Amino acid sequence: xxxxxxxxxxxxxxxxxxxxxxxxxxxxxxxxxxxxxxxxxxxxxxxxxxxxxxxxxxxxxxxxxxxxxxxxxxxxxxxx
Numbered sequence: 001x002x003x004x005x006x007x008x009x010x011x012x013x014x015x016x017x018x019x020x021x022x023x024x025x026x027x028x029x030x031x032x033x034x035x036x037x038x039x040x041x042x043x044x045x046x047x048x049x050x051x052x053x054x055x056x057x058x059x060x061x062x063x064x065x066x067x068x069x070x071x072x073x074x075x076x077x078x079x080x
Contacts, residue, residue: 019046020045023053024049024052024053025053026050026053027053027054028054028056029053033050038050
């Protein structure tokens with residue numbers, strides 16, 4: 001048995017999912033995309049993924065929230 005097999009090729013759906021996740025993480029790190037790149041990907045799911053990361057938006061237990069580490073306030077707005 002060969003321990004160094006080639007990985008199975010990615011489907012297009014999986015490739016897009018990985019790119020979207022990577023763009024989200026780039027935005028979450030606070031890294032800006034160059035303006036020409038942002039204009040090129042404007043109104044696409046790639047820009048939305050980067051922008052959601054930039055704003056600190058995440059989903060927890062099927063509830064959309066915004067991080068409270070200086071990027072925004074809790075989107076749940078539940079008084080305790």
